[in-house]
Amino acid sequence: MKYVSTRGGGPQKRFCDILLEGLADDGGLYLPTHYPQIDAATLARWRTLSYAELAFEILSLYIDDIPAEDLRRLTAQTYRAEVFGGRPEITPLHTLEPGLHLQELSNGPTLAFKDMAMQLLGALFEYELGRRGEALNILGATSGDTGSAAEYAMRGRAGVRVFMLSPHGRMSAFQQAQMFSLQDANIHNLAVRGVFDDCQDIVKAVSNDLGFKKSRRIGTVNSINWARLLAQVVYYFAGYFAATKSNDERVSFTVPSGNFGNVCAGHVARQMGLPIAQLVVATNENDVLDEFFRTGRYAPRGAAQTHATSSPSMDISKASNFERFIADLFGRDGARVQSAFTSPSFELSAAERASVEGRYAFASGRSSHADRLATIRTCQQRYGRLVDPHTADGLKVALERRQAGVPMIVLETALPAKFAETLREATGQEPPRPAGLDGIEALPKRVTVIDNDVQAVRAFIDAHVDAR
Ligand SMILES: Cc1ncc(COP(=O)(O)O)c(C=O)c1O
Ligand SMILES: N[C@@H](CCOP(=O)(O)O)C(=O)O
Secondary structure (H helix, E strand, O other), X not given: OOEEXXXXXXXXXXXXXXXXXXXXXXXXXXEEOOOOOOOHHHHHHHOOOOHHHHHHHHHHHHOOOOOHHHHHXXXXXXXXXXXXXXXXXXXXXXXXXXOEEEEEOOOOOOOEOHHHHHHHHHHHHHHHHHHHOOOEEEEEEOOOOHHHHHHHHHOOOOOEEXXXXXXXXXXXXXXXXXXXXXXXXXXXXXXEOOOHHHHHHHXXXXXXXXXXXXXXXXXXXXXXXXXXXXHHHHHHHHHHHHHOOOOOOOEEEEEEOOOOHHHHHHHHHHHHOOOEEEEEEEEXXXXXXXXXXXXXXXXXXXXXXXXXXXXXXXXOOOOOOHHHHHHHHOOOOHHXXXXXXXXXXXXXXXXXXXXXXXXXXXXXXXXXXXXXXXXXXXXXXXXXXXXXXXXXXXXXXXXHHOOOOOOEEEEEOEOHHHHHHHHHHHHOOOOOOOXXXXXXXXXXXXXXXXXOOHHHHHHHHHXXXXXX
16 A cells, blocks of 8 residues: 555555655655555455454554565554453443444543553554654644653653643643653653643644754654554454344444544544444534534634633644544645645535535544533433543534434543543532542652644753754
8 A cells, every 4th residue: 555645645555654754755644545445255254353353454454565374463552341341342332322322432541532542553663764764853743632641651661652632731731641750761752831732833844844853753643644544443343243133234433522533533444434424523612523524614723712721732723633534534635635735714615515525424523521521410410321521522422413323423532530620510529430549639740841843842852852
């Protein structure tokens, strides 16, 4: 499989090159030249596989520069029940009522769905850097969950150093403690005076400075990196198999969304032929994506219009991965994608809007603080299940958008323990904490507060890496 930039520039590349490269040199995101098509016989065979075997099969379609036996070993080592909360299914389905399910994606080490891809990414980085005898300095941006998942996946890995930017004061106390309590020498936390989008802009600006990127060997763990999305495609297949008995059935997914990485993986699964009826995008009050799916107009917002909400990991107004979907919608017209994503906003034609809903089967909805609290309460009372604020946003929208006769799977993107304040407000109770995490907020913290300034981040990296 070869990969191309959404903006059409540069040569086609192989998987391991784009794994280490992250952002394409023309500022675009990598996509495979085409989506492999899954026929009925293959889908039937995959239904019987374990999660690790399924991951191997799907990854093999996109990775032809890692020997099969090595890839099989990496997926088997990554997707073990011990790493994912002792659950052999890895992403078990929890049925709330007939036809309405939660797919558990948050049983990994940092209690959010980011572990699903990040654990594999850590193994892939170590493998490829070892093969090349190279090192990588990862520059990442987080609104709360990517950061801790990346740091837990990369700590102690040979050849990898992490610089993680987060919006100062905007993550939950638990999320801050998860990241800032790490004392590993290869982990650096930078709290930026700004919002998540500012952090992501810095990551892209540093990556677009090609001289700096190459000399300092800068890579990325955000969903900028195609490997993140690829790993996420696997659980759409796993969720489909768990919710259905036959491959003639269809299901829909509702995905709590911010940077559009998770639902973009669902889009890829659907393009491969997975029988998905609808992909429902759920946003919080930062509803740029919902506005797009309702109106056909994409208008990212600035920091002043980006609200600090009680589902903080989705406080995003400039969804990076959205560019991948638009590249497909625009028929991979790189020049048009480039123009759209370097303009303040863009608008679809009527035919394209119809295609978003029809051919690509997207729908959307939004949720507010009051909706979130009500959904957490109702879910607990009606189904005996506590959900986190982001999953609650998904559930609220799923209940509005589900279609008769089509099972709906809501992706559970984090555990309630990460957002105790909102859970207390909704239920009056402390959410349960997995063993070993009591008192994490009181641990000593290692973090540098920094201005929203690309040059300041470059200087910090320079002070901490060997640039030779
Ligand atoms: C808990 C949680 N839910 C939902 C999202 C949104 O996912 P995405 O950015 O892939 O759209 C995030 C952040 O990515 C998250 O951390
Ligand atoms: N919500 C994310 C934001 C970064 O998204 P990513 O998928 O691009 O890594 C977070 O929790 O950090």
